[in-house]
Amino acid sequence: MPMPAEHILHRLADIVGPEHVSVATVDRITHSFDATQRQCLPDVVVHPGDTGEISRIVRLANEERIPILPRGAGSGFTGGSLPVRGGIVLVLTRMNRILEIDTDNLIAVVEPGVVTGRLQREVERLGLFYPPDPASKDFSTLGGNIAECAGGPRCVKYGVTRDYVLGLTVVTPTGNVIRTGGRTMKNVVGYDLTRLFVGSEGTLGIVTQIILRLLPKPEARKTMLVAFAAIDGAAQAVSAIIRGRIIPATLEFMDGAAIDCVRRATDLDLPPDCRAVLIIEVDGDRALLDGQARKILDIIRPLGVLETRVAETAGESEAIWQVRRSVSPSLRALNPHKFNEDIVVPRSRVPEMIRALEALSTRYGVPIVNFGHAGDGNIHVNVMVDLNQPGMDATVHQVLDEIFRTVVGLGGSVSGEHGIGTAKAPYIGMELDPPTLAAMRAVKQALDPNNIMNPGKIFPENGTTAAAGEADPAADPSASDHG
Amino acid sequence: MAEGKPLEQFQDEIAQCVRCGACQAHCPVYLETGREGSVARGKIVLAAAVLAGEAGLDERLHEEIGLCLLCGSCVAKCPNKVPTDAIVAALRRRIVEEQGLSPLGKGVAALTGSKPLLASLVKGADLLAPVLFKKIPATSGLRLRFAPTALKGRSLPPLPERTLFARVPEFLEGDPARPTVGIFAGCALTYLYPQVGEILVRLPHRLGCSVYLPRTQGCCGMPALSSGNGPLVHTLAAANNKAFADRDLDCILTACASCRGMLAGYAAETGRPLPAQLVDIHVFLHQQGMAAQLAALPKWPQRLTVTYHDPCHLRTAGITREPRELLRALPQADFVEMEDAGLCCGLGGTFTAAHPELSRAIGDRKLAGLTASGATVIASACPGCILQLQDIIDRAGLPVRAVHTLELLQQALTESEP
Numbered sequence: 030m031p032m033p034a035e036h037i038l039h040r041l042a043d044i045v046g047p048e049h050v051s052v053a054t055v056d057r058i059t060h061s062f063d064a065t066q067r068q069c070l071p072d073v074v075v076h077p078g079d080t081g082e083i084s085r086i087v088r089l090a091n092e093e094r095i096p097i098l099p100r101g102a103g104s105g106f107t108g109g110s111l112p113v114r115g116g117i118v119l120v121l122t123r124m125n126r127i128l129e130i131d132t133d134n135l136i137a138v139v140e141p142g143v144v145t146g147r148l149q150r151e152v153e154r155l156g157l158f159y160p161p162d163p164a165s166k167d168f169s170t171l172g173g174n175i176a177e178c179a180g181g182p183r184c185v186k187y188g189v190t191r192d193y194v195l196g197l198t199v200v201t202p203t204g205n206v207i208r209t210g211g212r213t214m215k216n217v218v219g220y221d222l223t224r225l226f227v228g229s230e231g232t233l234g235i236v237t238q239i240i241l242r243l244l245p246k247p248e249a250r251k252t253m254l255v256a257f258a259a260i261d262g263a264a265q266a267v268s269a270i271i272r273g274r275i276i277p278a279t280l281e282f283m284d285g286a287a288i289d290c291v292r293r294a295t296d297l298d299l300p301p302d303c304r305a306v307l308i309i310e311v312d313g314d315r316a317l318l319d320g321q322a323r324k325i326l327d328i329i330r331p332l333g334v335l336e337t338r339v340a341e342t343a344g345e346s347e348a349i350w351q352v353r354r355s356v357s358p359s360l361r362a363l364n365p366h367k368f369n370e371d372i373v374v375p376r377s378r379v380p381e382m383i384r385a386l387e388a389l390s391t392r393y394g395v396p397i398v399n400f401g402h403a404g405d406g407n408i409h410v411n412v413m414v415d416l417n418q419p420g421m422d423a424t425v426h427q428v429l430d431e432i433f434r435t436v437v438g439l440g441g442s443v444s445g446e447h448g449i450g451t452a453k454a455p456y457i458g459m460e461l462d463p464p465t466l467a468a469m470r471a472v473k474q475a476l477d478p479n480n481i482m483n484p485g486k487i488f489p490e491n492g493t494t495a496a497a498g499e500a501d502p503a504a505d506p507s508a509s510d511h512g
Numbered sequence: 513m514a515e516g517k518p519l520e521q522f523q524d525e526i527a528q529c530v531r532c533g534a535c536q537a538h539c540p541v542y543l544e545t546g547r548e549g550s551v552a553r554g555k556i557v558l559a560a561a562v563l564a565g566e567a568g569l570d571e572r573l574h575e576e577i578g579l580c581l582l583c584g585s586c587v588a589k590c591p592n593k594v595p596t597d598a599i600v601a602a603l604r605r606r607i608v609e610e611q612g613l614s615p616l617g618k619g620v621a622a623l624t625g626s627k628p629l630l631a632s633l634v635k636g637a638d639l640l641a642p643v644l645f646k647k648i649p650a651t652s653g654l655r656l657r658f659a660p661t662a663l664k665g666r667s668l669p670p671l672p673e674r675t676l677f678a679r680v681p682e683f684l685e686g687d688p689a690r691p692t693v694g695i696f697a698g699c700a701l702t703y704l705y706p707q708v709g710e711i712l713v714r715l716p717h718r719l720g721c722s723v724y725l726p727r728t729q730g731c732c733g734m735p736a737l738s739s740g741n742g743p744l745v746h747t748l749a750a751a752n753n754k755a756f757a758d759r760d761l762d763c764i765l766t767a768c769a770s771c772r773g774m775l776a777g778y779a780a781e782t783g784r785p786l787p788a789q790l791v792d793i794h795v796f797l798h799q800q801g802m803a804a805q806l807a808a809l810p811k812w813p814q815r816l817t818v819t820y821h822d823p824c825h826l827r828t829a830g831i832t833r834e835p836r837e838l839l840r841a842l843p844q845a846d847f848v849e850m851e852d853a854g855l856c857c858g859l860g861g862t863f864t865a866a867h868p869e870l871s872r873a874i875g876d877r878k879l880a881g882l883t884a885s886g887a888t889v890i891a892s893a894c895p896g897c898i899l900q901l902q903d904i905i906d907r908a909g910l911p912v913r914a915v916h917t918l919e920l921l922q923q924a925l926t927e928s929e930p
């Protein structure tokens with residue numbers, strides 16, 4: 030899109046104030062990327078202050094047929110906040126008020142720019158709990174979490190963002206302000222539009238206010254690290270624990286390749302023949318935790334357990350989580366470029382999936398490191414390559430293609446947490462059949478007849494050359510198509 | 513020669529940034545502005561764009577690159593340890609090389625860089641508040657931090673009659689079996705808080721050390737670095753290097769976190785460190801068994817409630833334990849931890865002079881944690897932080913005193929219980 034006409038800029042400045050509108054190159058550059066490392070320049074950057082302003086801006090964009098998209102913290106992994114068609118970026122960080130924490134009805138009302146971790150700290154002060162815990166919780170926004178339906182380790186017990194959204198205020202692509210759901214747990218009036226907007230990646234409208242469900246804060250937690258001789262034992266342990274009628278708050282795993290990476294980067298002391306680790310955390314009443322921990326250890330003992338460590342103090346618990354957190358940063362030592370996929374398969378199929386990944390790694394000669402949320406079958410698959418090697422680009426795409434086919438074959442999904450955006454759009458057809466995709470497009474068409482709201486996302490388009498995952502920009506031919 | 517590593521040589525470091533955004537959680541400026549250009553990630557992308565010729569060194573770029581406290585908080589928490597502070601400094605040098613110094617930067621140069629280093633007042637230093645600055649030599653970076661724009665309505669300590677150099681001799685002979693230590697006092701402890709500077713000199717002597725405070729030391733160079741003046745940073749570094757070169761020292765002690773950060777960081781960048789190892793005074797006293805010595809003193813019946821603010825330049829160097837353990841051991845005080853102890857106070861090099869309102873807004877974020885802690889004294893390990901903290905405390909009308917940790921140690925060792 031060419032530089033927007035003068036009269037449009039004037040109208041934008043009238044709506045939000047001139048200090049919140051910029052067409053300066055510097056501002057366009059600083060709003061041209063997200064965590065995918067791709068870059069596309071927007072034409073205008075706007076920092077709106079409230080729902081009314083957003084409604085007027087969207088109406089203007091719709092009249093003038095200008096692409097417009099919401100942006101939270103820009104921490105998305107799939108290109109959701111990339112302005113692939115230029116246009117207006119609406120940055121929601123000014124709208125960062127926690128409007129209400131209602132301790133009688135256990136709800137919070139917030140603006141979309143509130144950072145997730147901040148809400149968690151505020152409600153925990155009052156003895157309450159907002160469970161969804163993406164690893165990015167200290168910087169990603171609740172608006173972005175809702176748009177991507179973010180999840181995290183605690184989802185095995187507590188569910189994902191979707192499970193905590195009771196109601197939304199949304200500016201639709203034609204500029205109307207609608208309210209979905211409400212302040213009550215029960216609500217069956219009309220279509221459940223709340224669920225439609227959760228996970229819609231900013232393509233159906235802009236969330237401007239959010240009503241969230243809270244829980245009482247669990248009294249205590251207990252963290253354990255269990256080392257296994259093989260991934261099968263770890264996977265069986267996951268099923269066995271759940272069959273034993275215990276749902277831990279988190280059930281994280283690391284495969285052999287991930288353990289090797291951490292070993293190289295830190296002085297991790299695990300048994301030398303350890304090829305899988307589970308990190309298990311139970312939470313609830315303090316009095317019950319020791320019993321639960323013991324029961325879990327009894328259940329899994331026969332499954333090739335090499336060693337168990339139960340944290341007795343907060344410091345020991347922190348040390349266990351540090352092992353898990355050190356995986357990501359340690360990967361770069363393997364190869365410079367990371368393709369990070371967040372596939373999900375039914376819990377019981379995790380061992381098959383891991384074996385398939387190991388076979389692919391051997392067949393194509395590329396390291397694949399896996400870790401993630403064993404409890405809900407969500408595996409972070411990291412294909413580590415050096416794209417400077419001739420032919421590697423093609424190889425990677427072949428590997429990813431095979432991974433996604435395997436996932437779908439096992440009844441899983443190509444994205445558990447990070448969404449589709451531009452990065453996974455080419456693969457959506459593997460999972461959704463044409464009538465299903467057509468139904469989704471019909472919803473989009475109905476709400477956004479002029480396709481102005483975050484266009485170019487989710488649905489595969491002709492000529493889309495999106496690379497999956499965190500591709501290095503240099504490797505992605507579309508990465509330098511600034512604007 | 514070498515005027516700091518040029519921007520071009522930061523290509524690899526810039527490429528290490530994976531654009532994850534994690535720095536947003538730790539950048540004091542971003543937490544206040546919420547704008548991507550304020551945070552490390554935005555600045556790195558801009559640095560990349562400058563190198564690629566996609567962004568010019570225009571007014572907006574100056575503004576964004578100006579919005580950095582060089583506090584290093586982002587670096588400490590970055591999964592890839594991308595040195596944003598060094599990249600910002602290189603970008604500022606680049607701007608200065610191509611466009612000359614900003615008015616503020618010219619002030620820094622006029623004041624911290626005039627020769628000889630300890631020259632008398634520079635004429636025409638009209639951007640300074642004359643009353644306060646009559647006594648402070650033109651070479652001091654202090655003058656820039658407290659240009660009139662930044663001074664308006666600010667609480668300042670009364671300027672002491674005698675500077676540190678008038679209070680203590682250049683050399684204090686100690687026990688020959690004990691270490692000989694150098695003291696890098698820095699501008700604030702020499703001119704603004706000489707009573708703290710004096711403790712920095714006398715405490716190690718009390719422990720038996722020989723102590724050397726060379727008179728030819730000058731400004732650490734932080735304000736010059738902050739304003740992009742590479743050559744001046746080098747002049748100052750060379751002078752300081754020379755000041756300490758003529759004696760065999762076991763280490764050089766600092767009690768100003770910013771000076772320490774500047775001298776340690778700059779040494780790494782240029783490979784021209786001071787002639788002996790730099791050690792923070794808290795770390796030194798801790799090693800010398802001071803915590804145990806304090807803990808052995810009888811507890812006072814009436815005690816202060818004391819909390820601690822982590823200066824960024826100690827926190828990011830991993831020095832958080834030693835000052836706390838010393839405070840916990842005090843006989844006259846009960847130590848309480850405050851929430852957000854590690855949040856930046858907002859002073860930051862020349863930041864407070866260039867952005868006084870933002871600087872204060874960042875500082876005000878400390879108030880909630882401080883109030884909730886119930887402390888009546890907030891100790892810190894950096895005179896800059898203390899000055900800024902007292903200012904935000906006074907404006908909020910809180911009955912709290914900001915002091916240097918050393919003042920409490922001194923009180924414990926020399927005063928008896930009331």
Ligand SMILES: Cc1cc2nc3c(=O)[nH]c(=O)nc-3n(C[C@H](O)[C@H](O)[C@H](O)COP(=O)(O)OP(=O)(O)OC[C@H]3O[C@@H](n4cnc5c(N)ncnc54)[C@H](O)[C@@H]3O)c2cc1C
Nearest residue numbers: 101102103104105109164170172173174176180231236446
């Ligand atoms: C280090 C790291 C770890 C991560 N860990 C996890 C994890 O554990 N689990 C997980 O699920 N994700 C994770 N993510 C991905 C990312 O943080 C999440 O997708 C997050 O929800 C994005 O929030 P954001 O505020 O950054 O949104 P952005 O990236 O700015 O935007 C994401 C999408 O949301 C849309 N959007 C933003 N605000 C609104 C709004 N108000 N209304 C409508 N649409 C909106 C945008 O248009 C875009 O399509 C991680 C990312 C990083 C960098």
Ligand code: SF4
Nearest residue numbers: 529530532533535590
């Ligand atoms: S500077 Fe570090 S923390 Fe910030 S975006 Fe880059 S890699 Fe992430």
Ligand code: SF4
Nearest residue numbers: 539580581583584586
């Ligand atoms: S050095 Fe400090 S102010 Fe500058 S970008 Fe990093 S965290 Fe922000």
